[in-house]
Amino acid sequence: MQADVVVLGAGMIGVSIALHLQKRGKSVVLMDRRQPAEEASYGNGGVVHREGVFPYTFPREVSEILRVAGNREVDAVYHSSALPSLMRPLLSYWWHSAPARYDPITRDYAPLIAACLEEHKKLAEEAGTADMLRPVGYLRAHSKQHALDAELEKAEKAKRYFGVNYAALDPAGIRQAEPHLNGPFLGAVHWVDSHAVNDPQALALSYVALFQRLGGVFVTGDAGSLARQGAGWRVTAADGTAIEAEHAVVALGIWSDRVTSRFGYAPPLFGKRGYHLHYHWQGNAFLTRPVVTDSFLLAPMRAGLRLTTGAEFAPADAPPTPVQLRRAEPIARGFLPIGEAIEPTPWMGVRPCLPDMKPVIGAAPGQKGLWLAFGHAHHGFTLGPITGRLIAEMISGEPTCLDATPFRPERFR
Numbered sequence: 001m002q003a004d005v006v007v008l009g010a011g012m013i014g015v016s017i018a019l020h021l022q023k024r025g026k027s028v029v030l031m032d033r034r035q036p037a038e039e040a041s042y043g044n045g046g047v048v049h050r051e052g053v054f055p056y057t058f059p060r061e062v063s064e065i066l067r068v069a070g071n072r073e074v075d076a077v078y079h080s081s082a083l084p085s086l087m088r089p090l091l092s093y094w095w096h097s098a099p100a101r102y103d104p105i106t107r108d109y110a111p112l113i114a115a116c117l118e119e120h121k122k123l124a125e126e127a128g129t130a131d132m133l134r135p136v137g138y139l140r141a142h143s144k145q146h147a148l149d150a151e152l153e154k155a156e157k158a159k160r161y162f163g164v165n166y167a168a169l170d171p172a173g174i175r176q177a178e179p180h181l182n183g184p185f186l187g188a189v190h191w192v193d194s195h196a197v198n199d200p201q202a203l204a205l206s207y208v209a210l211f212q213r214l215g216g217v218f219v220t221g222d223a224g225s226l227a228r229q230g231a232g233w234r235v236t237a238a239d240g241t242a243i244e245a246e247h248a249v250v251a252l253g254i255w256s257d258r259v260t261s262r263f264g265y266a267p268p269l270f271g272k273r274g275y276h277l278h279y280h281w282q283g284n285a286f287l288t289r290p291v292v293t294d295s296f297l298l299a300p301m302r303a304g305l306r307l308t309t310g311a312e313f314a315p316a317d318a319p320p321t322p323v324q325l326r327r328a329e330p331i332a333r334g335f336l337p338i339g340e341a342i343e344p345t346p347w348m349g350v351r352p353c354l355p356d357m358k359p360v361i362g363a364a365p366g367q368k369g370l371w372l373a374f375g376h377a378h379h380g381f382t383l384g385p386i387t388g389r390l391i392a393e394m395i396s397g398e399p400t401c402l403d404a405t406p407f408r409p410e411r412f413r
């Protein structure tokens with residue numbers, strides 16, 4: 001089979017890239033070893049983080065590092081056995097999180113975030129699923145004064161420097177916004193610009209359906225089969241079909257470096273694993289929008305109330321250890337009337353992270369026709385469509401809609 005481009009990985013990033021290329025008249029094959037959007041792009045919190053101009057930092061205060069080092073927290077845990085391999089990327093993450101280095105990172109990152117919502121809306125409109133993007137924002141509710149103060153300070157900065165809108169809520173305001181949320185919250189920031197999706201996989205699948213309506217082809221197969229074929233690339237689908245293309249795009253989330261390292265590019269990619277479980281509601285209880293507490297997220301989904309956890313530092317493929325869910329569940333039950341868990345075992349996914357908190361978007365160094373798009377960390381569901389547009393513009397030789405140089409792969413050479 002011959003194509004202009006083969007896109008490897010059908011998470012939100014790869015799906016959006018394939019769709020944008022197909023819309024530009026390229027013939028595109030999208031390949032995944034599973035069905036589309038079954039990994040991180042399946043089980044996330046469904047928030048399109050229009051407010052997310054400040055990427056998540058590594059803690060800098062000694063007290064905070066010691067708190068997490070105890071490995072008994074809800075928001076962050078780690079596998080001790082993973083620490084030796086994680087040490088280098090985490091040290092670099094910590095280094096980049098220092099204020100002097102973090103401020104320019106934020107200035108690089110903010111334009112990408114600023115484009116996220118409009119780009120999602122355009123694709124969802126064409127896919128016929130615009131109503132899935134609910135303009136309800138989300139709440140960050142805090143029960144500790146210092147955390148609330150920091151959130152309010154961040155919100156004010158986001159507003160002043162990046163035009164992000166928010167509302168500060170006191171406990172009465174929280175009750176008015178979410179009548180069933182009855183926790184020890186001192187206040188909340190309502191990030192009003194962000195949108196909530198109550199079935200993130202369904203939104204991604206609607207983009208896949210549009211891609212296929214436009215003539216795009218989805219195949220299952222192992223991206224590990226990627227090889228040079230003359231001036232272009234070749235991969236082999238699960239049914240043995242060889243696919244040849246002038247361009248190949250690696251959008252394999254946390255697994256991206258396994259393929260790119262074979263072609264001389266080994267970025268310091270590391271994973272933050274997360275879990276979710278759905279719960280029945282008790283009686284008529286509901287949440288209108290996602291709520292992030294000090295240590296986990298609760299999101300109303302089609303499947304029930306989704307509780308998603310924070311970061312677990314562990315190898316991507318190590319067996320699941322959902323201790324954070326076990327710790328979070330009783331806390332959630334303390335302030336929201338929820339019933340039984342719906343699934344017998346939790347879902348697990350991996351956020352693909354890079355130490356400088358920015359994704360890699362661009363041409364692979366020294367490999368003509370090879371393109372890279374991964375490392376979107378906590379915001380990959382948010383940033384799929386704008387990433388797709390940028391890669392499609394680059395491959396098509398068009399000017400990019402925003403300056404993509406901060407995301408160039410060469411920075412990790």
Ligand SMILES: Cc1cc2nc3c(=O)[nH]c(=O)nc-3n(C[C@H](O)[C@H](O)[C@H](O)COP(=O)(O)OP(=O)(O)OC[C@H]3O[C@@H](n4cnc5c(N)ncnc54)[C@H](O)[C@@H]3O)c2cc1C
Nearest residue numbers: 011013033040041044045046047223253274379380381382
């Ligand atoms: C608990 C949790 C909550 C989150 N909440 C949010 C949120 O609210 N908002 C937000 O914006 N982001 C959120 N994120 C982050 C977001 O989900 C990820 O950044 C995003 O899904 C990454 O997309 P991706 O396409 O890069 O990777 P993935 O979705 O992981 O896709 C990678 C694809 O590559 C395929 N693949 C891997 N290896 C191979 C191979 N060898 N051959 C073929 N295919 C292969 C996989 O099967 C997979 O389909 C959350 C993440 C987690 C874990």
